[in-house]
Amino acid sequence: MRRQKNTQQMKEQDKNPPDLTNEEEIGSLPEKEFRIMIVKMIQNLGNRIDKMQETFNKDLEELKMKQTTMNNTINEIKNTLDGINSRITEAEEQISDLEDKIVEITTAEQNKEKRMKRTEDSLRDLWDNIKHTNIRIIGVPEEEEKKKGTEKIFEEIIVENFPNMGKEIVNQVQEAQRVPYRINPRRNTPRHILIKLSKIKYKENILKAAREKQQITHKGIPIRLTADLSAETLQARRDWQDIFKVMKEKNLQPRLLYPARISFRFDGEIKTFTDK
Known part of the structure; x- marks a missing residue:
């Protein structure tokens, strides 16, 4: 009975060899148990290596996924920056084009203003040249010319104020009329009388004499003589x-x-x- 029990214990030991770590205990093991222990240790080591490899592979895969995600994010940022830079470049080009157009428009407007100024000056000079022999008489009451004519009023003014000029000036009158042609009922002052002389020297002589005399009258009423401008x-x-x-x-x-x-x-x- 005891022998059978010992035999059974030996069989169980063969199946599950003791976890021996002591060198003396390992050295005292029978060859069969030693081999079994070595095989088990190798299997355990292999299992640990497999688990480590599995963990490593898993970590490596996660790292690759993170790297891929990071690369995608970097590419997205790069694409966004490229788009922004492209829009900035496009905006700068548009701004540059607008600035060029503004310069062109400004230059064109300046040239237009210069042309308009030259045109206005030319028209003014032309109009002044047309008027350059004219004299305006200001202050003579309306209806006076109906009795004797506008030229007669001018003759009376010359005789009254510049008797030394005589008939020579009066004979140089080419036109004599009220301006404007129609009476404006809103104006209380009489219309001007416009006298057109044959030469500018006669106009200048009259105006010079008027400046020297200072007070010009018609029938004793103060009037003014000016150039027609x-x-x-x-x-x-x-x-x-x-x-x-x-x-x-x-x-x-x-x-x-x-x-x-x-x-x-x-x-x-x-x-x-x-x-x-």
Whole structure:
């Protein structure tokens, strides 16, 4: 009975050899148990290596997935940046084109303004040349000319104010009329009388004499004699008024010349300016 029990224990030991770690115990093992232990250790080591390999492969796969995700993210960022850079470049090109167009438009507008200014100046000069022999008489009451004619009024003014000029000036009248042609009922002042003379020298002589006499009358009523100028030239002459007054106060002997120039004497020389 005891022998059978020992035999059974030996069989179980053969199936499950003891977990021996002590060198002396290992050295005392029978060859069969030693081989079984070695095989088991190799199997355990293999299992551990397999698990380690499996874990490594799993970690490696996760790392690859993360790397792929990161690469995709980097590519998306790169594509986004490329798109932004492309739009920036396109916007810069559009801005540059707009700036060029603005320069072109500005240049065209400046040239247009210059052409318009030249045209206006040419028209003003042409209109002033047409008017350059005219004299305006301001302040003569309406209806006077119905009794004797407009030319007769001019003759009376010349005789009353410049008797030394005689008939020569009166005979140089080419046209004499009220302007504008129609009466404006809203205006209380009489229309001007326009006298067109044959030559500019006659107009200049009359205006010079009027400046020297200062007070011009018709039948004792004060009137004014002026050159017939375009509205633009009149405004240009008005623009000189403040400067004219300052020059006069400083005794620079200023003069407004036809059509809208100013002259003055400085250091013994006569200076002339065409505009401010």
